[in-house]
Amino acid sequence: MLTDILTILFVGGLLCWLIPGWSRWIATLAVGLDLVLAISRWWPSAHTAMTGKWIVEEQYAWMPSMGASIHLAVDGFSLLMIVLTLLIGLLGVWISWHDQAIAEKRGFFHFHLLWLIGGITGVFMAMDLLLFYFFWELMLIPMFFLISIWGGEQRKKASIKFFLFTQLSGLFMLIAILALYILHGQQTGQYSFDYAVLLGTSLSPSLAGWLLAGFLLAFLVKLPAFPFHSWLPDAYTQSPIAGAALLAGLMSKTAAYGMLRFALPLFPQAVHAFAPWMIALGVIGILYGAKLAYAQTDLKRLIAFSSFSHMGFIVLGIFSLQELAYDGVILEMVAHAISISGLFFLVGMLRQRIQQTNLDAMGGFWEYMPRMGGIAMVFVLASLGLPGLGNFIAEFLILAGAYQAHVGWTVLASLGLIAGMIYSLVILQKVFHGKTRQALPGADIKPLEFLVMACLVVVIFWLGFFPQRVVQAVDPVVKQLKQISLQELPAQQAHQVFAQSSISTNI
């Protein structure tokens, strides 16, 4: 099933390229089919608490002589992220259905879009570290092309900057993976990139620290966290709308996923040493990001920085090493993906109507687009963390969790709630309120656009009122992660806990 999902995406991408006239339909079909597949496995799993085994697992030979295999496996957490990826991917296809910016070479656009979705999906499935890295980098290529071919004015600079940052940081992770592989091989004689195998590696504290640093560098850049966010505003602003949504909504989440799935379980001891610094980075990110967002005069940049600010919550949540915070982080991953996609889609729709994203050119749009304004309001409110919407539960749990361990930092981070409100209201008020800057009769939301936004709105409310589904689905993962915070547990024992809970059934 997992390979099916990937194959459908990759083959669908090729088909889009070959049959450009039908690319929108092919893309819809491919992603939609996958979505159905994924939901059909995820939904039941969210009902019942799982016993720590994978829901689906597949393994094929890849580079047997190196101990690398195509090992794909998903649990509730990965499946959740996959469902999310496919959902936003599908909506991304729909929102750019009539987008003039991608009218040229549309088939090729959908090829990249589908491969991007495929890469992200692969990241959430890979249980072989080399394969993980492979998908990790694979995501970059279509993203790079999406930006550099269909991007905005500054697309060249933006795409290259994005690629350089993520590539450099990724290489550090590769080094860490290789070192782990070799160390494990030298200790046990078994050279393997397999996640379950490598979990048991015992490392000296300093070595574990270096390796963790390698992993974290990749994740913090991709997320991005302070001070590695320099690529973000350019890449987010310049990419086409569907790309921006996937970039901000999902690609950043792969980093959070990587931390939860790989960085923390692989180096539980070192994580404790890193946690205070990471928390500091997270909190600085929250506040600094909010400050930058507030200062922007371009709507897309503003949203980009708001995303950066929210990523600070994720860093804070992960490294507070608390159960509540883990749940919060996962919810934030989902909720933020939805809300930021909604905001970027919104910018895309506005851009199609007024051909720019400068805030000074906007104002009073409520008069001509009350429906769009209403929908925009939902996402603005999600962004500022209004209860009832998914982001609130997530941020509440993150902060409540972080508070258990770090009162001071949490209080500082909570200031981000105020700051978040300040910049979020700018979106609503500068765009839809105020004096009418230009007449846009008949500019209100179109049916297809409405469908897309309605899906997001429904999901974000669903998350706000029924987060239990998600909490239940990721429960085993959170339970695993919880062990990390149990410092009393000796290293070896802790490893066994992970190994037992994540070791797969025999293949």
Added chain:
Amino acid sequence: MWHQQVIPALFPQIILSVAAVVCMLLIAVKRNHAVVHLFTLLSLLLALGSLGRIPGVMGVDGLFVVDGLGVFMTGLILITAFFIGIFSYPYFSQSVLEREEYYILLLLATLGASLMVISNHFISFFLSLEILSVSLYGMIAYTKTSTVATEAGVKYLMLAAVSSAILLFGIGLMYVATGQLGLSGIGRQAVYTPTSGWFTAGLGLVLAGLGFKLALVPFHLWTPDVYSGAPAPTSAFVATISKGSVFVFLWRLFDSIGRDERMVIIFVVIAVASMLIGNWLALKQQNLKRLLAYSSIAHLGYLIVAFVAAGDRGLDAAIFYLVAYFISMLGAFGLISYLTESGKEKLLLQDYTGLFWQRPALAILLSLIMLSLAGIPLTAGFIGKFYVLLAGVYSAQWLLVMVLILSSVIGLFYYLRVVVQLFSRPDHAVYFPRSPYAISTGMAFLVLFILLIWLGIAPGNLITQIQQVVHLARG
């Protein structure tokens, strides 16, 4: 010693020598580009096919050793030469000059390279090197009406001659110190006289000579000039076969005499300098061929990382890397050859603006090549770099590994610059010629494309192959 089986072991080289002579005769009978071209390709294929008849590891009079490494590299060289042969046809068919002799030189240069990879003795090495070099002089300056080609030829000739002299002087000193010219003999002797001043001095000079051929910093300055001046197929040859074969000999040499600690330091310095300076030089380069030249400097630096890492892992890595690098470079220069219009190459990056919008397939191939050179997944270059990193980490060469990472990111910048250029929308109408001889070239591109991807996604087979070959050599 000299018995029946030696003949099959040297079949490829024999076939190439005979083919060169026959080629000459063909031209004497009637100048026909197509015939000579086809003959060259066929003889390369024949030589390739004859590889299968090689019985096993065997030494030939101490001069040559036909082992797994040698056979594999010979095969690689022949295939590469085959591709270069294909790319030469459209390139030279537009030329008004006599073009048939180029194929003689190509065959001879290939012969030199294929001899070098099985050389186990300084005499045979020297001979093969000279066969290679002298043919290359001709190939570089082949378009004799072109000032740049001639200039490149003269520069290469003078520098190669000087470096040959340095190399020879170094070999001489080593000979004086050990009384041996065979690598295994020197290796045996070197164990007893490792600190002999003359020996070390000689080794240093040999290193400089080899470094020149490999275009390692600080012997790299000729590279961009020669690449950009020479006809594109020749540049491909210089970038791939000539470097690959010398690299193999370098490996054999140091496998015999052992990697002295001081030597390792020298190599580390050279590798670091090559990686960094190569990439720095390419950073703002606007001429695609020069850019590829600088990139090749950096790539040889990466190879030296594998070299320093040593051992089976290092050799595996180096060979895989060479394969990936060959494919990428071949594709790049092949494209340049293909897009050459009546002898005028498209050199500047801006000449390629908007290639995607006109010839998407070519643009995608070139982008893929750039990504492969940059070592991005999905491409062979990624597995190559991954392998080299693995070797580096395994041997705990942290400095090299870190420099590799940093410099490869510097490198990524200019590769992406090329890619972005291909995809940017042109301000004015651009025209990219459709060569009338597109079928064979197109097929070649397709094969390269598939190889790039296939090795990037499923390198398992090749890795196993290489490992077997390498173990065969040691076996």
Added chain:
Amino acid sequence: MISVPVHVQLLLASILFLIGLVGVLIRRNVIFMLMSVEIMLNAAGLVFIIGGAHWHQADGQAMVIFILAMAAAEVAVGLALILQVFHLHKTVDVDCLEELKDTQS
């Protein structure tokens, strides 16, 4: 017969080699440069002679023969190229060959 020590012989060869090297470096006329390279090659040849004599082997001498042959080939190609250079540039001054270089932006 007084035997000259090996290192003195090598010193001679080295001096010869350096003379050639300096010649290559300071002469601007390509033909003179080519001649200087010949001197360097001959210096290398001398080293092989010294080695052969020292170790009482024929290997060194054999190598010298190869060197001579190769030098001849090199000079042949070199002179042909120099002719071409003269044909194109009307000079054999090597500093005139500077069309290929990095353009400073």
Added chain:
Amino acid sequence: MDVMHFLWLVPAFPLAGFLLLALLGLRLPARAIAWIGTVSIGLAALVTLWIGLDFLQQPPAAGHYRQVLWTWFNINGFAPAIALYLDPLSLVYIFVITFVSFFIHLYSTAFMRGDEGYPRFFAYMNLFVFSMVTLVLADNLLLLYLGWEGVGLCSFLLIGFWYRDEANGYAARKAFIVTRIGDTAFIIGLFLLVKQFHTLDIQDILSQAPQVWAIGAAGAFWVSLLLLGGAVGKSAQLPLQTWLPDAMAGPTPVSALIHAATMVTAGVYLIARMHVLYSLSPTMQLVVAIIGVLTLLIAGFSALAQRDLKRILAYSTISQIGYMFLALGVGAWTAAVFHFMIHAFFKALLFLGAGAVIMAMEEEHDIFKMGGLRKKMPITFWTFLAGSAALAAVPIITAGFYSKDLILFDALASTQGSTWLWLGGFIGAFITVLYTFRMVFVTFYGEQKKVIAHDPERETAMMIPLMVLGVLSIIGGWIELPHAWAHFTPFSHFLESCLPATQLKAGVESWELWLQLLTAIMVIVGIYWSWLAYVKRPALAYQLKQTAWGRALYPFFYKGWMFDQLYDTLLVKPVVWLSRIDRHDFIDYIYEGFGQLNIGINKVFSRTQNGYLRWYLLCVVGGVLIIFSLILFV
């Protein structure tokens, strides 16, 4: 069938109304919109009444009723539910909320007629009622916070309802952000509670807190401080009171509903709801009382200097909530809730009356440009007078007298009360009388300065609420008579099961009559002074203003004690400055610097590729030398 099971309908009706209006509002005719908007609230009010009657007749066994709709989430036992909790306190609140809301909605159907945002207005108003009811009925603090933020949102949306004017947008933003500052303190308090109790269930916390914390414990102190932060933000108390006067930018019914009757008293509700925590921290309770006194004085003086009818009422609201805080601070929980109810009646009435006046005066807010409306708008005048009398606490006849008097008495007589607190409250009451009757006299007496364009008295939908609320402002107080008169205290008795009775000092009951007499005299003197200054001899007020004190204090009071200017200088300007100077993110320059460095290096090395063969040769020789030196020196 148990009536209580229909409790969920109370929030559900307004929510349904909101959803209908939000989804279909743009397509519906105005009449349908008015119907949906009003009827949804009316139904909620009826359900409330039904449940309330049932509650009174057959109180649930435990004294409260809990309805769990679904579990919100459950993380290792930390499981806030979407659950409603009905006890006398929340019953009083939802009763007031639904009924006052219903009348204000009814009023709005006429008041807002013709506005292009008609459906939007009713959608927001319904959403507000839903949020407010959720806030009050919430069984846990997280759900309460949901309602809390929800009402804040609706307040924001309705203040900025006329979105074209950027001043409205600014006022809306200010209200939202200033209250958010308090909310952030509130939510940090929730974190603390989660850490301490691993639950947010209000009853669990209230029952566990005395076991965990001794009186005066640091934990109780911090929690109550942080919750107080939320309360002062929402209830516009010192030091976060500055948003409320600006919030008057919204339509008048909004001011009546949100910024007078209901939302701003949420802080009072919160503290009353969490009274156990405050009882555990006497310091904080004293702080609450002091905040109350200071706020009521500051706001009262500010109200004295205002010219805008709605701003006078806004400051008076701040001031009256100050009384409620004072009551909470001295442990007179029921008194605070009582005053909340009465205040909701008369303040909603005053705002609605002011709305009618402003409508008649064609959006004129300045009372000094009105005048003489007594005859022209009799219903408005008489109901407004009733409300004003209640606000000024005119003895015996008005409801405001009963509630405010109770607070004043408790401020002195409660075990936590003191003379100073009483004195503050007393002076405040006097000022209240002054500004209230200044407002009445200036608006309705004297010469008429402007003709009535559109007579609101013809709108039945507007007049019915005025009359109903007018009656309630008079008779509403009779359900809780002073101890000294009779032992008729059904209101506090009703609340006893959830709010403890006020602890009085020994032997203070006899003071009550004297205090009442004092208050009565004070009120009469106050009314007389206002009459003197604004009706009899208008020059008197002018002369007073021209004295040295008057000239110094009048602008100071007019600007609300310059709090806005203070915050502007201390907070807003630095933040804005900070974000302006670093708009382009200095981190980016660092990376750009790396890029430039590499390009610089490229330039350097690029020079070595100069095309000269002999230079290349020299470099080869140099390379050899480098190798030799490495061999020799390493």
